[in-house]
Amino acid sequence: MRNIAKRILKMANFLKEGRTRPYTVIVEGNIGSGKTTFLNYFNRNKDVCVLAEPVEMWRDCDGYNLLGAMYEDPKRWSFTFQSYVQLTMLQQHTKETDLPIKLMERSIYSARYCFVEQLKRDKVLSGPSESVINAWFNWVTSNKNLDVDLVVYLRTTPEVVYERMMKRNRAEEKSVPLEYLKSLHKIHEDWLYYKTLHHCPAPVIILNANLDRSNIANEYEKCESHIFNKEVVTARA
Numbered sequence: 543m544r545n546i547a548k549r550i551l552k553m554a555n556f557l558k559e560g561r562t563r564p565y566t567v568i569v570e571g572n573i574g575s576g577k578t579t580f581l582n583y584f585n586r587n588k589d590v591c592v593l594a595e596p597v598e599m600w601r602d603c604d605g606y607n608l609l610g611a612m613y614e615d616p617k618r619w620s621f622t623f624q625s626y627v628q629l630t631m632l633q634q635h636t637k638e639t640d641l642p643i644k645l646m647e648r649s650i651y652s653a654r655y656c657f658v659e660q661l662k663r664d665k666v667l668s669g670p671s672e673s674v675i676n677a678w679f680n681w682v683t684s685n686k687n688l689d690v691d692l693v694v695y696l697r698t699t700p701e702v703v704y705e706r707m708m709k710r711n712r713a714e715e716k717s718v719p720l721e722y723l724k725s726l727h728k729i730h731e732d733w734l735y736y737k738t739l740h741h742c743p744a745p746v747i748i749l750n751a752n753l754d755r756s757n758i759a760n761e762y763e764k765c766e767s768h769i770f771n772k773e774v775v776t777a778r779a
């Protein structure tokens with residue numbers, strides 16, 4: 543009973559504010575660009591629901607490490623992996639929260655516009671597989687409210703993120719070549735900087751994420767006022 547009352551109160555709050563969903567920010571960038579680090583920086587704020595990328599779900603889907611399988615044999619497993627990424631991202635986008643702001647690491651959009659794009663260019667995703675992924679993507683984005691309000695693009699150079707990725711030493715990524723990061727970088731640049739590739743889902747704030755730890759906080763603070771969108775947070779109070 544308490545749960546129903548809580549949901550009614552939450553909906554009443556959102557309706558009072560005229561909002562049907564939290565102010566949603568997606569953090570995008572190459573592998574190793576510092577997205578998790580960025581989320582941790584804002585995680586201390588009580589008004590923000592922070593959703594890290596569900597990597598652990600991808601590493602253990604009923605005991606199957608789909609992330610590892612995809613990197614080991616992309617031709618065989620990229621469709622399976624992308625299907626699960628798309629599902630888990632849909633779950634993140636539609637996850638309910640009482641908080642006024644939702645901060646997500648990546649999105650259903652970068653899964654489709656960056657990674658599926660990359661798999662297509664690498665010719666490891668067959669035409670029929672790509673069409674099925676697209677059919678799901680087009681349906682869910684047309685029939686569910688997956689709108690976002692802001693994109694934070696952690697812009698880096700491939701060489702910097704390659705070094706970070708190797709140092710971080712995630713087992714599944716040990717054979718990821720610099721060339722892959724260079725190609726992913728170009729796709730991110732075309733999508734979010736030059737805006738010549740696919741639809742950009744919201745206004746983009748670009749941060750220089752090459753900066754090392756001692757200087758990066760100033761860069762993060764540049765978007766604090768955009769993320770803690772005053773009218774959203776105060777309306778909730």
Ligand SMILES: Nc1ncnc2c1ncn2[C@@H]1O[C@H](COP(=O)(O)OP(=O)(O)OP(=O)(O)O)[C@@H](O)[C@H]1O
Pocket residue numbers: 571572573574575576577578579580595706707709710751752753754755758
């Ligand atoms: N500004 C920085 N300077 C130096 N190292 C950094 C910086 N930001 C993050 N790192 C380090 O780089 C590695 C990757 O950082 P992080 O996990 O935040 O990136 P990510 O974008 O979430 O990666 P992925 O896309 O693989 O999940 C980590 O070892 C982290 O400690």
Ligand SMILES: Nc1nc(=O)c2ncn([C@H]3C[C@H](O)[C@@H](CO)O3)c2[nH]1
Pocket residue numbers: 573595597609612623624627652653654657658715
């Ligand atoms: N193929 C593929 N499709 C995706 O949608 C996707 N999203 C993230 N990743 C990879 C990047 C990091 O190694 C690791 C953590 O970000 O997972 C993906 N790989």
